[in-house]
Amino acid sequence: MMRWAVLAAALLAVPGHSQLASGKNPTGADRISPNDNRKSAGTLAGGVLKIRLAARAGEWHPDGDNDPGIHVNAFGVDGGALQIPGPLIRVREGTEIRASLRNLLETPLVVHGLYTRPAKSDADASPATIAAGGTREITFQAGAPGTYYYWAAADATQAITPRPGAVTQLSGAFIVDPAVDPAHAASSSDRVLVITGWLNGARRGPEQRARIAINGQSWPNTERLTYAVGDVVRMRILNLSNSVHPMHLHGFYFNVDSRGTERADEVFPAHSSPHLVVTERTVPGSTFSLTWRPTRPGNWLFHCHDTLHVTYSGPLEGDARHQSMSQMDMMAGPVIGITVTGKSLERAATSAPRRRLRLVARVDDGGSDEEPAFGYTLEGAGAAASKPYLPAPTIVLRRGEPVSITVVNYLPIPTSVHWHGIELESYYDGVAGFAGNGNRLAPAITPGGSFEARFTPPRSGTFIYHTHLDDLKQQQAGLTGALVVVDDPAKYDPQHDLVMLVTTPRRVSDDSVVLLNGTSAPPSRTMHVGEHYRLRFINVHVSRPSMRMRLLRGDELVTWRSIAKDGMDLPGDQVSERASAVQMGNGETYDFDFVPMQLGDLHVDITAANGTLLTSMPIHITGATSAGVR
Numbered sequence: 001m002m003r004w005a006v007l008a009a010a011l012l013a014v015p016g017h018s019q020l021a022s023g024k025n026p027t028g029a030d031r032i033s034p035n036d037n038r039k040s041a042g043t044l045a046g047g048v049l050k051i052r053l054a055a056r057a058g059e060w061h062p063d064g065d066n067d068p069g070i071h072v073n074a075f076g077v078d079g080g081a082l083q084i085p086g087p088l089i090r091v092r093e094g095t096e097i098r099a100s101l102r103n104l105l106e107t108p109l110v111v112h113g114l115y116t117r118p119a120k121s122d123a124d125a126s127p128a129t130i131a132a133g134g135t136r137e138i139t140f141q142a143g144a145p146g147t148y149y150y151w152a153a154a155d156a157t158q159a160i161t162p163r164p165g166a167v168t169q170l171s172g173a174f175i176v177d178p179a180v181d182p183a184h185a186a187s188s189s190d191r192v193l194v195i196t197g198w199l200n201g202a203r204r205g206p207e208q209r210a211r212i213a214i215n216g217q218s219w220p221n222t223e224r225l226t227y228a229v230g231d232v233v234r235m236r237i238l239n240l241s242n243s244v245h246p247m248h249l250h251g252f253y254f255n256v257d258s259r260g261t262e263r264a265d266e267v268f269p270a271h272s273s274p275h276l277v278v279t280e281r282t283v284p285g286s287t288f289s290l291t292w293r294p295t296r297p298g299n300w301l302f303h304c305h306d307t308l309h310v311t312y313s314g315p316l317e318g319d320a321r322h323q324s325m326s327q328m329d330m331m332a333g334p335v336i337g338i339t340v341t342g343k344s345l346e347r348a349a350t351s352a353p354r355r356r357l358r359l360v361a362r363v364d365d366g367g368s369d370e371e372p373a374f375g376y377t378l379e380g381a382g383a384a385a386s387k388p389y390l391p392a393p394t395i396v397l398r399r400g401e402p403v404s405i406t407v408v409n410y411l412p413i414p415t416s417v418h419w420h421g422i423e424l425e426s427y428y429d430g431v432a433g434f435a436g437n438g439n440r441l442a443p444a445i446t447p448g449g450s451f452e453a454r455f456t457p458p459r460s461g462t463f464i465y466h467t468h469l470d471d472l473k474q475q476q477a478g479l480t481g482a483l484v485v486v487d488d489p490a491k492y493d494p495q496h497d498l499v500m501l502v503t504t505p506r507r508v509s510d511d512s513v514v515l516l517n518g519t520s521a522p523p524s525r526t527m528h529v530g531e532h533y534r535l536r537f538i539n540v541h542v543s544r545p546s547m548r549m550r551l552l553r554g555d556e557l558v559t560w561r562s563i564a565k566d567g568m569d570l571p572g573d574q575v576s577e578r579a580s581a582v583q584m585g586n587g588e589t590y591d592f593d594f595v596p597m598q599l600g601d602l603h604v605d606i607t608a609a610n611g612t613l614l615t616s617m618p619i620h621i622t623g624a625t626s627a628g629v630r
């Protein structure tokens with residue numbers, strides 16, 4: 001709760017115009033329905049969609065019907081129930097939309113997004129102002145296929161972020177499907193997921209509350225999606241909230257098919273090289289669409305990897321909900337559960353001998369009850385461990401070699417380990433009480449207990465392991481580490497292969513810095529002119545979804561070659577020399593190849609989105625070694 005108090009204010013701070021619902025509020029407020037975005041609102045005839053929208057105040061129940069609500073403004077079909085997100089407008093290319101908008105609020109409403117796509121100028125995208133009590137008719141052609149949205153604010157100066165509390169939910173999806181749709185993307189399997197957020201007026205302290213929802217519901221009330229092995233899963237993600245959400249899928253890569261904004265959508269051509277990731281960072285007002293094909297059954301999470309955003313921020317006023325120590329209850333917010341049924345399409349693991357490791361979660365020195373210090377030690381890999389247990393040991397695995405990692409819990413509380421980015425059986429995925437199949441669900445690892453995770457990493461790359469139980473507390477305490485898969489561990493050379501693991505200080509009072517490989521003052525590294533260095537950047541901070549990592553000579557960027565994202569090698573046409581800077585969401589990994597060409601001093605700076613320096617690693621470039629170029 002303490003981190004919410006400090007960080008939510010910084011990340012999400014908006015003027016407090018809203019209130020928690022309470023018995024003091026007018027009773028009988030319209031209950032707002034969650035909108036699953038499966039069906040377009042309005043009536044379609046003769047190539048024209050007619051839709052009548054109205055905006056008015058209501059009571060939103062992101063925690064479910066039995067929990068208290070929040071008084072916000074919302075859109076609904078005029079005469080029908082209010083919805084969060086607002087009614088879906090989904091048409092085929094070539095459709096004309098005739099919208100009637102009625103403003104039943106006591107203040108004017110400025111409505112954005114009801115115009116032909118793409119909008120090439122401000123004039124093309126100009127909003128419509130509707131006086132309190134007024135109605136406006138807007139007619140426009142849908143335009144180019146893509147993922148778009150409409151939204152409203154109280155005045156014309158307001159951007160989609162930050163909008164104050166009461167108007168944050170005045171947002172809806174506008175989808176234009178291709179006129180010809182050979183992939184049947186417009187079928188019901190193409191799901192539209194709108195993320196909205198709300199923060200109460202409290203700036204700090206225990207009164208602060210946040211709710212971040214997908215299609216109007218916060219985990220565990222979000223819709224559970226079900227697919228069969230072999231299905232093609234299609235989703236469109238619209239971030240219409242006030243904050244950045246790095247959306248992470250467990251167990252599988254997904255392909256990013258498009259990236260867009262309110263005004264335009266870049267749909268990647270069908271036969272272009274893939275954009276395969278396990279985490280896609282999405283900023284407020286941006287959209288992306290994705291496809292993936294589950295090839296293994298089980299329960300999988302798709303969630304925001306900003307740990308703060310998926311941590312329950314406390315009950316709404318009057319809430320009697322008891323928060324248990326179960327993982328299902330400890331997460332909240334933008335999290336979707338996906339159940340995949342059927343038999344695995346993947347070949348059974350090889351019969352190669354299974355390598356055995358023990359990963360031990362331990363109490364470290366220097367913690368408190370409120371802010372514990374935890375860490376991992378690794379046995380079976382020849383690494384001696386001593387306090388402090390920071391950074392967590394880098395686990396180096398061989399591609400294609402079956403591994404058994406027994407996680408031993410020496411903590412006073414239950415824990416669980418998620419192997420982030422690894423394609424594995426659901427049961428070993430580390431989400432206690434959720435991962436698994438049917439009735440066989442992965443247990444939390446109780447104090448003194450252990451759990452054997454088995455998998456065979458199918459590809460070389462940069463991955464993460466971290467606790468997935470009581471995430472905010474345990475990750476901050478130190479339970480996050482790098483997982484590196486290589487073709488040949490014997491050739492793994494930490495002198496030339498640098499893990500750059502970015503994590504959270506154990507104390508919130510140290511939040512002006514981040515830890516790079518376990519310290520806010522990373523020691524200097526030496527590199528040799530002409531040799532190749534692989535930099536493996538990992539952002540597994542509990543918040544800070546917009547950090548920038550830069551390799552600098554003085555104030556100047558140098559160049560590096562981007563080679564992998566989230567453990568997946570980039571296709572040849574996406575590998576490129578580029579300026580040595582990358583912005584990273586939590587749960588993302590980026591690999592770069594760097595060859596220093598001249599002597600001197602470089603440094604890796606990690607800065608916050610606003611440019612504040614969070615930590616810096618000096619790098620000293622010396623002449624070539626006698627061994628020469630590796």
Ligand SMILES: [Cu+2]
Nearest residue numbers: 420464466587
């Ligand atoms: Cu993760």
